[in-house]
Amino acid sequence: MRAFFFDLDGTLIESKGIISELINETLMEFGYAPFTEDEMLASIGILLEGLFSLKADKEIVPKMCQCYVDKYLKTGLQKMKTYEGVVELLRELKDDKIKMGIVTTKSEEEAKQVTEHFGFSPYVDIIVGHSGKRKGKRVTYLAGNSYSR
Template sequence: MTDTAAPAWPRAVLFDLDGTLIDSLPDIHAALNETLASLGEPPFTPEAVARMVGGGVEVLIRRAFEALDKEIDPASAGKIAERYLAIYSARSTELTTLNAGASLTVRELQARGVRLGVVTNKPEAETHAVLSHFGLDGLMDVVVGGDAGPRKKPEPDLLILACTRLGMEPGEALFVGDSENDVEAALAAAMPVVAVRGGYSRVPVDAMGAGHVIDRLDQIGEAIDALMPAR
């Protein structure tokens, strides 16, 4: 990725956040366990929480209570989600780290003239806070959080909204994610998608149906080269 001219494709690369750009599981795990402890519930292991991540905060809460074999109504889930967010927001970058190659990849893509964005089910304020902490927020041309209004991933709406804000068609962009929600959303939006190993998926990465699979974010260049003939 050394050419400084803006490429014909992709015009933009959009990233998922949790499990893709960042390893946020330690802070999510700690915040969820603190929330559950305040309700008199037992803690979960990091491995268990990893299987709950990906659908947004209320889905995280519902999955936690399912794992506790307890029913929870939508109103209660919403209130507990608010409690969790208050705890998580105060510590969202305490243990969170950038995934390997994230900063270099983002900066190389920007240098090539590729527009950049983040599309995540995490609320937008928390997303900006994390990106800002790692010096990436100012590099993003668009940030779409799970509270933007449209349906969350695995529905395609958030990705389509990001492309609308960028003034391009979904097929002109590439999405990079780590979970089945990411791949399903991109495919539904008719957007090429690359899956990164090592995230928080509940489905084996090679079984998701992504156009290309990589081990690290700094392999994006080879993924683009592999997908280019189909463009």
């Protein structure tokens, strides 16, 4: 069986700058200094909880994560767009009977909302996101988890 797995931000969705903007807005809203551009680049692949923990007190991090997710879903999605040709590519792969999945650091529920917003749902067979159960900062385990499903 052939299958393709895609990330959302930066792969299917053109979100450059918008995520950084939302993360920094959240930090400042809670009274913390924003990340520099270099710090942001170095943080790619770090789970949201780990990212906010780099700047904020551990006790406030869950509230910051929820604030960020709310911003992402309410205003961030409106500023983002799919890369040119993405939906057509997904359609062609589906027509060729190729299984497809989304693998992301977002929660599965958030990933489902994003997938629906951009019209990817008819083409995606599985969504694998961060469940919050796995402790740690990076998400290399997600790829293995999606393969085993």
